[in-house]
Every structure is written in structure tokens, then in C-alpha cells.
Amino acid sequence: MPVTTLDSLHALSADTWDALLPGAQPFLRHAFHSALEDSGSVGGDSGWQPSHRLWCDDQGQVRAALPAYLKRHSYGEYVFDHAWADACRRAGIAYYPKLLGAVPFSPVAGARLLGEPRCAGAMLDELTAELEAQGLSSLHINFTSPACDALLNGRDGWLERLGCQFHWNNRGYRDFQDFLDALSSRKRKQLRKEREQVAGQGIEFDRRLGHQLSEQEWDFVYHCYANTYHVRGQAPYLTRAFFSLLAERMPEMIRLVFAQLRGRPVAMAFSLVDGDTFYGRYWGCLAEFDRLHFETCFYQGMELAIAEGLRRFDAGAQGEHKLIRGFEPVITRSWHYLCHPGLRAAVTDFLVQERSGVLSYAEEARSYLPFRHAGES
Structure with a gap:
């Protein structure tokens, strides 16, 4: 099945889009993304061009979707790949435009591959096969849910990147x-x-x-x-x-x-x-x-x-100052498919080292939590 591209979410009804969502998270709703479009927060000269992907069956029914944007810079993403882009510039490799599956300006983890998992996986494979033909250097999917991680883990060419946030648990x-x-x-x-x-x-x-x-x-x-x-x-x-x-x-x-x-x-x-x-x-x-x-x-x-x-208070990115207020370290994940073999090899090596650092950082951060231990006043 071909993947359909929407340059505006208004091309799809709110009921059809929202029916693909696994839960009530506000950042995935048709209302949120269409408000970004209609307000001019994305599109135009923002560097965030709506480019949502749909996977439809033989009857034209939408079975899977990826909220996505064509990016000509890396601002507003909160998964920082500026160094990758700079390395490409120095090497004479085009890094932009790239395709990003994400919620603009919102470092909040959640579903990104919407709808039926089998169809979402097939859509992913077709997207990566067509990137270079479409003049795109890469596909990135930021702040994924465990269900998205399960679809991406072990998939050919995909690189996992870890991050750390701080969330409060009620x-x-x-x-x-x-x-x-x-x-x-x-x-x-x-x-x-x-x-x-x-x-x-x-x-x-x-x-x-x-x-x-x-x-x-x-x-x-x-x-x-x-x-x-x-x-x-x-x-x-x-x-x-x-x-x-x-x-x-x-x-x-x-x-x-x-x-x-x-x-x-x-x-x-x-x-x-x-x-x-x-x-x-x-x-x-x-x-x-x-x-x-x-x-x-x-x-x-x-x-x-x-x-x-x-149950939970997600206060967004960064902030060691949250630790002493009871916000606990949480590992976040993003996934990256890079077409250029040299760039992919270099980033793979970098992510191995970064992963160890992120996990160590999160473990050390736990030692600064303010909760009392057994027998402590």
C-alpha cells in the first residue's frame, strides 16, 4: 500500500484521526495539531512543515499514521542533533530537510506510530525505503512510547537514543x-x-x-x-x-x-x-x-x-533542580534512521558512548531524591 502524505491535518476529519489514538493524551489530538497549523505556529517560515503520513487499506480506510513534519532546522525538538547536522555540513553532506515524527515544541513521550501495529510497521518500512528518493536525509521519531519502542527495536537501520527527564509520581x-x-x-x-x-x-x-x-x-x-x-x-x-x-x-x-x-x-x-x-x-x-x-x-x-x-506529573525537559522536589529520573527514547552510511556509522558509535553516560547520570540522580529511608525521620 502506498503511504499518503498530508500537508495539513484538515485533510482528515478529527474523528478519523482521533480514532487512531491509543489514549487521551492531548498532544496527539487533531485539535492540538490543527491549532498549531491554524495559528501559524507551524508551516510558513517556521521550519516545521506539516507532512503527516497515513497508511490506508484497499478500501481507503486509515489504518496507521505518523504525525510528522519536514524540518529545515533542529529547533524546538528537545532531542539535540545539532552536532550531527554540523558534522554533515563540514563533510559536505546535506542533513536538511529531514522528516521528524514528533509533537512540535513538546518534549512529552507518547504514541507516535498510531493505529494498528502491523500497518504502522509496514508504513515505517516504506517510509525509510523512500527517504532518499524524496530528497530527505533521515527520519527521526522523538519521545516514543513503549509500544513504539517495541515496533522500532531491532528494525533494520534504526538507532535508539536515550535521554533523561524528571517526573513526579503521585x-x-x-x-x-x-x-x-x-x-x-x-x-x-x-x-x-x-x-x-x-x-x-x-x-x-x-x-x-x-x-x-x-x-x-x-x-x-x-x-x-x-x-x-x-x-x-x-x-x-x-x-x-x-x-x-x-x-x-x-x-x-x-x-x-x-x-x-x-x-x-x-x-x-x-x-x-x-x-x-x-x-x-x-x-x-x-x-x-x-x-x-x-x-x-x-x-x-x-x-x-x-x-x-x-498519577503522574510530567514537567518537561531538563532540570536537576526538580530532584530535590521529588521528581524522579525517567529514561526517554528517540529513534533515528540515517540514510548516509558514513553518518550512520559515526552516530552509532556516538550513541553507544552516550547511552552509558545517560544511564549512569539517571542512576546517580536517584541518590539526590528527597524521600526518607526506612527508620529515618
């Missing part, structure tokens, strides 16, 4: 104090002191659902989000319109925390939820306050997860 805590009681005395005092420092500055918090915000409040959310990029001299990935479109199309999955000083908002944290996970996504502030980031992004998120009975 072990049936009744409230935030119940979580604190699971920590060592010293760490418990540290977290309590951080929260007291924020409260002592007169800052209060207001939690909202996606449908409860006015457009003026969404303006504030975007201003905060964009400011986190501007202070680093960068342009934000997402446009203002994306937030309004997402609030219109999937408001039930949006959670907002506003930090307020004397009734005026000064910071915000934007998150999404599904059936069992709280996904911390975007944060921003208009003025600096001591410890406000930790409170707004982490402690408020933990309280929300506990209140809603969510």
Missing part, C-alpha cells in the same frame, strides 16, 4: 502535606520554607480551567509565555492565536495557575491533563519574585495532580 497522597511527610526532615523543611517565602511576599494563587479565561487573560498568558523567550533573546515558538484556538478546541484539558500580587497577575503556569497525567508546559512572569517559579510550576502542579487524582 503515590496516593491525600494532600501536599502527605507528600511532605514522605520526605526526609531536612528536605521537608526546605520545601516548606520555599512555600513560606512565596506566601510571605503577599503572592496568592488562582487556578482556572481552559474555558474560564477571557481573551484579555489569554493575552496575559501569552505575554508571560513569550517573555521567557525574549529574556534569552529568542522568538517564541507559539503564536498568540494558538492559545485561543486550543482553549476553543480542547478547553477541558487546560489548567492555568495565576500568581497574583494584590489582586493583579504577575506570573502564570499553563498545563494540560489527560486521564492520569498532569503535563506542565509553559511558564512566565512579568517580574522576579524569590522562589515563585518553584511554587507556580511545581508545588501548585503537585497540588492540582493530587486534587484531581492524577
Whole structure:
């Protein structure tokens, strides 16, 4: 069967696409990807050109899909291959364009090969066989689920790359104090002191659902989000319109925390939820306050997860500072198919060394977790 390419998800109905999803994760939904397209966050000059792949049966029914983008740079991916691209440039090898199976700007693991596994595997094989003919150097699939890993593991030509994130697990805590009681005395005092420092500055918090915000409040959310990029001299990935479109199309999955000083908002944290996970996504502030980031992004998120009975809090990429707040190291995976034999050989050697380092890093990170041991106060 030929693989069909969609340069816009609007070419497929939301019901057809969403029926392929294995669960409720918001980042895979038709509403999320179409909001990226319609807001101009992808497409145009963004370097993210929608190029979704479908596998259909003889009757034209979609049996498998890969949310995918043609990339002419490596920004916004959170699996860093800039060094590979630079090595290709110096060697006179074209690295871009490449094909990327991923959720733009979202380092969140989940399903990438959607639909029936047998059909998804056949689609993969056809995609890799046609890469060079289509002028593509490679196919990358980032932040995969265990089911995706099972399809890719051992498949000819595919290279596995490991990463490490930090996630918080809700072990049936009744409230935030119940979580604190699971920590060592010293760490418990540290977290309590951080929260007291924020409260002592007169800052209060207001939690909202996606449908409860006015457009003026969404303006504030975007201003905060964009400011986190501007202070680093960068342009934000997402446009203002994306937030309004997402609030219109999937408001039930949006959670907002506003930090307020004397009734005026000064910071915000934007998150999404599904059936069992709280996904911390975007944060921003208009003025600096001591410890406000930790409170707004982490402690408020933990309280929300506990209140809603969510099992896990995925706070995104990076951040050893999350360890002492109970976020545990989690191994993430991405997969890479590189057409050029010399590049593939070099990257294979690199990944062997990197893998050992990532696993050692994750193991060492566990020693910094704040949980008390048996018999410890």
C-alpha cells in the first residue's frame, strides 16, 4: 500500500484521526495539531512543515499514521542533533530537510506510530525505503512510547537514543502535606520554607480551567509565555492565536495557575491533563519574585495532580533542580534512521558512548531524591 502524505491535518476529519489514538493524551489530538497549523505556529517560515503520513487499506480506510513534519532546522525538538547536522555540513553532506515524527515544541513521550501495529510497521518500512528518493536525509521519531519502542527495536537501520527527564509520581497522597511527610526532615523543611517565602511576599494563587479565561487573560498568558523567550533573546515558538484556538478546541484539558500580587497577575503556569497525567508546559512572569517559579510550576502542579487524582506529573525537559522536589529520573527514547552510511556509522558509535553516560547520570540522580529511608525521620 502506498503511504499518503498530508500537508495539513484538515485533510482528515478529527474523528478519523482521533480514532487512531491509543489514549487521551492531548498532544496527539487533531485539535492540538490543527491549532498549531491554524495559528501559524507551524508551516510558513517556521521550519516545521506539516507532512503527516497515513497508511490506508484497499478500501481507503486509515489504518496507521505518523504525525510528522519536514524540518529545515533542529529547533524546538528537545532531542539535540545539532552536532550531527554540523558534522554533515563540514563533510559536505546535506542533513536538511529531514522528516521528524514528533509533537512540535513538546518534549512529552507518547504514541507516535498510531493505529494498528502491523500497518504502522509496514508504513515505517516504506517510509525509510523512500527517504532518499524524496530528497530527505533521515527520519527521526522523538519521545516514543513503549509500544513504539517495541515496533522500532531491532528494525533494520534504526538507532535508539536515550535521554533523561524528571517526573513526579503521585503515590496516593491525600494532600501536599502527605507528600511532605514522605520526605526526609531536612528536605521537608526546605520545601516548606520555599512555600513560606512565596506566601510571605503577599503572592496568592488562582487556578482556572481552559474555558474560564477571557481573551484579555489569554493575552496575559501569552505575554508571560513569550517573555521567557525574549529574556534569552529568542522568538517564541507559539503564536498568540494558538492559545485561543486550543482553549476553543480542547478547553477541558487546560489548567492555568495565576500568581497574583494584590489582586493583579504577575506570573502564570499553563498545563494540560489527560486521564492520569498532569503535563506542565509553559511558564512566565512579568517580574522576579524569590522562589515563585518553584511554587507556580511545581508545588501548585503537585497540588492540582493530587486534587484531581492524577498519577503522574510530567514537567518537561531538563532540570536537576526538580530532584530535590521529588521528581524522579525517567529514561526517554528517540529513534533515528540515517540514510548516509558514513553518518550512520559515526552516530552509532556516538550513541553507544552516550547511552552509558545517560544511564549512569539517571542512576546517580536517584541518590539526590528527597524521600526518607526506612527508620529515618
